[in-house]
Amino acid sequence: MLKKQLIMEKALELFSEQGFESTSVQQITERCGISKGAFYLSFKTKDELLVSMVEYYLQQFVTEIDQVVRGSLSKDVILVEFYKSIFQAFKKHSASARVFFNEKVLLTKKELFQKISAYDAEMSKSIIYMLEQLYRDELHKTKYDVMYCIKGFMKSYAELFIFSDIPLDLDQLAKSLAEKTDIIARHTTIPFITEDLVQLTAKPCNEEVTKESLLELIDQHLSGLEESIERDSLELLKFQIDDLTYSKAIVKGLIENIRLRPEHRWVAYMLKKFFKI
Amino acid sequence: MLKKQLIMEKALELFSEQGFESTSVQQITERCGISKGAFYLSFKTKDELLVSMVEYYLQQFVTEIDQVVRGSLSKDVILVEFYKSIFQAFKKHSASARVFFNEKVLLTKKELFQKISAYDAEMSKSIIYMLEQLYRDELHKTKYDVMYCIKGFMKSYAELFIFSDIPLDLDQLAKSLAEKTDIIARHTTIPFITEDLVQLTAKPCNEEVTKESLLELIDQHLSGLEESIERDSLELLKFQIDDLTYSKAIVKGLIENIRLRPEHRWVAYMLKKFFKI
DNA sequence: TTGACAAGTGACCAATTAGTCATTAGTATA
DNA sequence: TATACTAATGACTAATTGGTCACTTGTCAA
Numbered sequence: 001m002l003k004k005q006l007i008m009e010k011a012l013e014l015f016s017e018q019g020f021e022s023t024s025v026q027q028i029t030e031r032c033g034i035s036k037g038a039f040y041l042s043f044k045t046k047d048e049l050l051v052s053m054v055e056y057y058l059q060q061f062v063t064e065i066d067q068v069v070r071g072s073l074s075k076d077v078i079l080v081e082f083y084k085s086i087f088q089a090f091k092k093h094s095a096s097a098r099v100f101f102n103e104k105v106l107l108t109k110k111e112l113f114q115k116i117s118a119y120d121a122e123m124s125k126s127i128i129y130m131l132e133q134l135y136r137d138e139l140h141k142t143k144y145d146v147m148y149c150i151k152g153f154m155k156s157y158a159e160l161f162i163f164s165d166i167p168l169d170l171d172q173l174a175k176s177l178a179e180k181t182d183i184i185a186r187h188t189t190i191p192f193i194t195e196d197l198v199q200l201t202a203k204p205c206n207e208e209v210t211k212e213s214l215l216e217l218i219d220q221h222l223s224g225l226e227e228s229i230e231r232d233s234l235e236l237l238k239f240q241i242d243d244l245t246y247s248k249a250i251v252k253g254l255i256e257n258i259r260l261r262p263e264h265r266w267v268a269y270m271l272k273k274f275f276k277i
Numbered sequence: 278m279l280k281k282q283l284i285m286e287k288a289l290e291l292f293s294e295q296g297f298e299s300t301s302v303q304q305i306t307e308r309c310g311i312s313k314g315a316f317y318l319s320f321k322t323k324d325e326l327l328v329s330m331v332e333y334y335l336q337q338f339v340t341e342i343d344q345v346v347r348g349s350l351s352k353d354v355i356l357v358e359f360y361k362s363i364f365q366a367f368k369k370h371s372a373s374a375r376v377f378f379n380e381k382v383l384l385t386k387k388e389l390f391q392k393i394s395a396y397d398a399e400m401s402k403s404i405i406y407m408l409e410q411l412y413r414d415e416l417h418k419t420k421y422d423v424m425y426c427i428k429g430f431m432k433s434y435a436e437l438f439i440f441s442d443i444p445l446d447l448d449q450l451a452k453s454l455a456e457k458t459d460i461i462a463r464h465t466t467i468p469f470i471t472e473d474l475v476q477l478t479a480k481p482c483n484e485e486v487t488k489e490s491l492l493e494l495i496d497q498h499l500s501g502l503e504e505s506i507e508r509d510s511l512e513l514l515k516f517q518i519d520d521l522t523y524s525k526a527i528v529k530g531l532i533e534n535i536r537l538r539p540e541h542r543w544v545a546y547m548l549k550k551f552f553k554i
Numbered sequence: 555t556t557g558a559c560a561a562g563t564g565a566c567c568a569a570t571t572a573g574t575c576a577t578t579a580g581t582a583t584a
Numbered sequence: 585t586a587t588a589c590t591a592a593t594g595a596c597t598a599a600t601t602g603g604t605c606a607c608t609t610g611t612c613a614a
Contacts, residue, residue, distance in 0.1 A: 019298065020298075021296065021297075021298030021299055022298055024600075024601065024602080025601085025602060025603080026600090026601085026602090034562080034563090035562060035563045035564060036563080036564070036602090036603080036604095037561095037562060037563050037564070037604085037605085038561080038562055038563075040602095040603070040604080041561075041562075045602080045603080046602065046603090145453065145457075148430075148433045148434060149426075149429070149430065149433070149457065151433045152426070152429030152430045152431075152432055152433030152434070153425075153426065153429045154429075155429055155432045155433060156425045156426070156428045156429030156432060157425060157429070157469075159478075160474075160478065163478075164477070164478060166474070166477055166478075169469075172467075172469055173469050175467055176422065176465075176467040176468065176469035177469075179465065179466065179467045180422075180426060180461055180465055183460060183461060183464045183465065184457055184460060184461065187460045187464070188453075188456065188457055188460065189456065190449075190452055190453040190456045191453065192434075192446075192449055192450050192453035192454075197437075197443070200441070200443055201436075201437070201440075201441060201443075280591095301570075301571065301572080302571085302572065302573080303570090303571085303572090311592080311593090312592060312593045312594060313572090313573085313574095313593080313594070314574085314575085314591090314592060314593055314594070315591075315592055315593075317572095317573070317574080318591070318592075322572080322573080323572065323573090
C-alpha cells in the first residue's frame with residue numbers, strides 16, 4: 001500500500017514534467033529507488049498505474065469540492081468559499097492538475113475517458129446542488145448554463161496556477177469570481193444547456209453505485225487498514241450493504257467515522273450515495 | 278508543398294485518435310500511402326511535423342477570430358457573430374481542436390509551449406480589441422477579467438463540440454453566450470486580472486514582428502505560389518519591408534489582395550502588424 | 555540454526571521506435 | 585538514346601520500450 005503511494009507520487013512528478021507516454025517505467029523506478037520488478041508487484045501494467053492515479057487524485061479533488069458545497073456554510077459566503085477551495089487545490093496539487101486537467105491524451109484511452117467523465121459529472125452535480133441551495137427555483141431554466149459558466153471560470157483562471165507560480169491573492173480571486181457567478185445567475189435569461197443535453201454528455205457514468213463495485217472498493221480500503229475504529233466501522237458497513245439491520249442514524253454515524261480520514265472520504269461519499277443519506 | 282499538407286492532414290487524424298506520442302511515423306506514412314523516406318523529405322523530424330502543424334492550424338484559428346473582430350460589423354451583432362464563428366470553427370475543425378486545445382503534452386516541449394502561448398496571446402489581443410470597441414472606457418478596470426471569462430466560456434462550451442457530435446443550435450448558443458458576456462461586462466465591479474498579470478503570463482511572445490521573420494515567412498509562401506496578382510503583390514510588399522516607397526493606401530491595397538486567399542491570411546495579418554495598418 | 559515464504563532484483567526478451575542511406579524510378583533536357 | 589537530375593523507396597540500425605522470470609534477500613516462527 002505504501003509502495004503504491006510512493007510510485008504514484010513519483011510518477012505524478014514525471015508525468016507532469018514529460019507527459020504519460022514520454023515517461024518510461026524505468027524512469028519511474030529510478031526515481032523511486034526501486035527495481036523494475038518491484039514496480040510490477042504493485043501494478044500489473046503501466047496503464048493500471050495511470051488508472052489508479054486518476055482514481056486517487058480526482059477522487060480527492062471531487063470529494064473536496066463536494067464537502068465545501070454540502071458543508072453548512074451561510075449562503076453569502078458559500079460561493080467565495082467554493083472558489084477559494086478550488087483554487088487552493090489547484091495551487092497545492094498543481095502537478096496533478098497539470099496531468100489530469102490538461103493531458104487529455106488520457107481521453108484517447110476509452111476506459112479513462114469514462115472514468116474522467118464520471119468524475120466530471122460528479123463535480124457538475126455538486127455545483128448544481130450549490131446553485132439550487134443558493135437560488136432555489138429562481139434559475140430553474142438556466143442553472144445548467146450557470147454551471148457551465150462556473151466550470152469555464154475554473155478552467156480559464158486555473159491556468160494562472162498551473163502554468164506559472166506567480167503569487168496570487170486567492171481571496172481577491174474568489175471574491176471576484178463569486179461576484180461574476182452571482183451576476184450571471186441573477187441576470188441570464190437565454191438558456192442553452194438543457195437537462196437532456198447534460199444527460200447526453202454524462203451518459204457513460206450514469207451507472208448507479210452497484211453493490212459489487214462498492215464491496216470491492218471497501219475491500220480495497222480494508223486491505224491497507226490496521227485495527228481501529230475506522231476499520232470496525234468499515235466492516236460493519238460492509239455487512240450492512242447486504243443486510244440492512246441498523247437504523248439510518250447508526251449507518252450515518254459509521255460513515256462519519258470513516259470520513260474523518262481524508263484518504264477515506266471517497267468511500268464515505270460512495271456509501272452515502274448507496275444508503276441515500 | 279502539397280505533400281506536406283497531405284502528411285499534416287493525415288497526421289492530424291491520427292493524433293486526434295491516439296495522441297502524438299502514441300502515433301508512429303510508420304502509421305502516418307501508411308495512411309498517406311507514402312514511404313518512410315518520403316516523410317523525412319518533407320520534415321526533418323517527427324517534432325518538426327508537430328511544430329508545423331501547430332503553426333498551420335492555430336494560425337487559421339487565430340486569424341479567423343481576428344477577422345471577425347476587426348470586420349465592420351455593427352455593435353449589436355458583433356458578440357453574437359464572434360461566438361458563432363468560434364464554435365463554427367470548433368465544429369468544422371474538431372480534430373485539430375482535440376489535438377491543440379486538449380493534448381497539452383505539447384506544452385511539455387518548451388518550443389511548442391512558447392508557440393502556443395503566443396497564439397493564445399494573439400487571441401487575447403483580438404478579444405480585448407473587441408471589448409474596447411464595444412464598451413469604450415466603461416470597463417477599463419475589468420476588461421481583462423471579461424476577457425478571461427470569454428475564454429472560459431469558450432473552453433467550457435467547446436467540449437460539446439470536441440467530445441461529441443450532438444447536433445447543436447449554433448445561433449442559440451451564440452446568443453446565449455453573447456448575453457452572458459454583455460451581462461458580465463456591464464455589471465462586474467471586482468477586478469482580478471491586472472494588465473501586469475496579463476503581461477507576465479504572455480511574456481514569451483512579446484517579440485515584435487521582426488523584419489527577418491517576416492521576410493522568411495513571405496519567402497515560404499512565395500515558394501508555393503504560381504504567377505498571379507497575389508504573387509506580384511507579395512513580392513512588391515517584400516521590397517516594401519526594406520524600403521518604404523509606396524503610400525499606406527497602396528500597401529493596404531496590396532495586403533488586401535493577398536488576404537483574399539485563405540491560406541495567406543496569416544501573412545496578411547503579420548504584414549498589417551508590421552506596417553501598423 | 556533451520557526452513558518456509560514473501561519481497562525484491564535486474565539481466566533478459568520480443569517488439570517497436572525514430573531516423574538513415576544505398577538504391578531505384580521517373581522525368582526532363584540535350 | 586544518353587545524361588543528369590530529383591523524388592521516392594524500404595531494408596536497415598541502434599536505441600528504447602513494456603513486461604517477465606529465475607534468482608537473491610530479508611524476515612519470520614519453530
